[in-house]
Amino acid sequence: MRVYHNQLEVRTSGKGTYEVTEEIQEKLDKANVRNGTVTIFVQHTSCSLTLMENAAPAARRDVERFFEKLVPEDADYEHNDEGPDDMPSHIRMVLTRTSETVPIVDGKMQLGTWQGIFLFEHRRDPHRRRVHLTIIGE
Amino acid sequence: MRVYHNQLEVRTSGKGTYEVTEEIQEKLDKANVRNGTVTIFVQHTSCSLTLMENAAPAARRDVERFFEKLVPEDADYEHNDEGPDDMPSHIRMVLTRTSETVPIVDGKMQLGTWQGIFLFEHRRDPHRRRVHLTIIGE
């Protein structure tokens, strides 16, 4: 058993979902851990992590539109000095996830057929986002 | 320290919450890990995982009704070719969870008094759902 740390940088070009499944699998291939888990941890408070449907782009757009309506930019927020997309980004992040732990068997993440891993960017401006990977296994 | 993989199959008969706490504890008993964690990972994008109140069935029905209202079937979704319950299932899954990691002490999951582990089925039709368990410990 050992612990292996790694990092991804995700360059976002505004609000939306960015798939990182393949980049994570490539890091696992290099780490050469056959059995264990990978914990994916997003180090930010204005973007988040989600696993979801990765085949239909329309489904991703529906998810993004749902969050635009549920947590609107034009609500009356007390914390409003960093732009209209700032406070909604913090709330959307609380409603989604920061970390997920995915099983690894025979070196491969055990995702379902339609599961992809996404960074969910909630800010309008481009950002460089850091995703920490911790692989525990043998 | 070792890694132990296992799987549950959950047969659902339509929308609702299905408790899997006991089935998971039985798998732990067989694995005979005394101290560590179990990571519960749902391998689907139209059902999800949640820990919640397991004593009052009325509380579970209230949770289910809340999600029916928050993510309605009759909204105007772009991705609508797999039935009215399909796109809401993906959104409800993003709003809940895919993985949870539960501590194991003396062979038992350290759940609170009222905590149960549930598969949250978001589709109307019956499904066979796969839940992967990764036990790490000693």
Next chain:
Amino acid sequence: MRVYHNQLEVRTSGKGTYEVTEEIQEKLDKANVRNGTVTIFVQHTSCSLTLMENAAPAARRDVERFFEKLVPEDADYEHNDEGPDDMPSHIRMVLTRTSETVPIVDGKMQLGTWQGIFLFEHRRDPHRRRVHLTIIGE
């Protein structure tokens, strides 16, 4: 590699977010694990766990107000015999998180600059809340 269990007790004085980042880091310092993960697990169904912005108190108040509106106390709940704040607490808990796993490098949690770890209390009355920590590493 080893497993180390620990517990926090958080005394809440009513609804709100209570930061526990420093208390958790202190427990890690004592455990003296240099590399690995800490899994934070809340053992309750009427409070939850969230990572979020820890610098601006106004942002936390906006998050709290958002949940008051999204899951109102005065909705028509079937499970209503434990007070108007009970059923909303279970739903808010389903919408947020029970466990998060945070990487540890050189003995320190790898949180982003603005990330704090919070217990999110959903009940009006004071409570003593138990948070279980499982540290896995070397």
